[in-house]
Amino acid sequence: MLLNLIMTAWTYSITLTLREKQMVFYLLVLVIGIAEGVSTLLFEQLGNLQILGKMINVVIYTTVAYFVAKNYYFFRQDGGLHGKIRKAQETTEYLL
Helix, strand or coil: CHHHHHHHHHHHHHHHHCCHHHHHHHHHHHHHHHHHHHHHHHHCCCCHHHHHHHHHHHHHHHHHHHHHHHHHHHHHHCCHHHCCCCCHHHHHHHHC
16 A cells, blocks of 8 residues: 555656656556566456455556556647647547
């Protein structure tokens, strides 16, 4: 739990300063966490609460990875730090 809190603070710092390499590294850490959670669920004997906890972790990691990857993709499509200005209609499509 402490590691998740540290990773959240680190990710927020990355987002504010737009450090691209660290964002990719964070995505890699999330994918490793997802793979570890799935392998634990498939190959280890766990109690009911442990299974539920692992399933919740995998779902949350997958959701966070999806949103981080989506925003990183839009960031790269818009030209990175030297991006182009969006119109109001395009902004609403981007947020959805």
